[in-house]
Amino acid sequence: MRYTICSILAAFALLAGCAAVPPRASLADLQKQVGDAERGFARSMAERNFAAFQEFFGGFPDLFDLPVQLDGLDTAWLAYPFVVRPDSGLVRSAFQAELERRGVDTRMVWTGNVTRQPMMRGVSYRTDPAGYPNADRVMEHALLLPCNHGMSDADVTFVCDAVTDSLAGC
Numbered sequence: 001m002r003y004t005i006c007s008i009l010a011a012f013a014l015l016a017g018c019a020a021v022p023p024r025a026s027l028a029d030l031q032k033q034v035g036d037a038e039r040g041f042a043r044s045m046a047e048r049n050f051a052a053f054q055e056f057f058g059g060f061p062d063l064f065d066l067p068v069q070l071d072g073l074d075t076a077w078l079a080y081p082f083v084v085r086p087d088s089g090l091v092r093s094a095f096q097a098e099l100e101r102r103g104v105d106t107r108m109v110w111t112g113n114v115t116r117q118p119m120m121r122g123v124s125y126r127t128d129p130a131g132y133p134n135a136d137r138v139m140e141h142a143l144l145l146p147c148n149h150g151m152s153d154a155d156v157t158f159v160c161d162a163v164t165d166s167l168a169g170c
Helices: 003-015 029-059 092-101 133-141 153-170
Strands: 079-085 142-146
Touching: 029 079, 029 092, 029 153, 079 133, 092 142, 092 153, 142 153
Parallel strands: none
Antiparallel strands: 079 142
């Protein structure tokens, strides 16, 4: 039997839970159906992982400030951002090193206060006389953990266990 790109995509579309594939569907129609199904799956997985991290990190209100998504926003959570509370006694760099040692990729949030970025040297711009304390706080105390749609329940559990173990080691 000869398989065409359209027949392969049509089979995948049906397996991915797309709506019924019309006979003689165009390649563009099939690609759209598959893309829509993949996007929905990826979004639901990322949202599930985000919710799991919200629940887990919510158990440490004295240590972490959690992200809040404003009503009307639709965020694709590829990473889980949180702030190590400055008054917690937890040092971000030590906590980050413990997580990395346990195999969890982390990233600091560098973008926070854009006026502190090297690209702003020598550039004229206006600033609020009060400064940008929230943006500074993010730059100084925030971390990102993996939270993408490719993470399984076991991956999320691995990260949560590493956080618990790291807290004991800091």
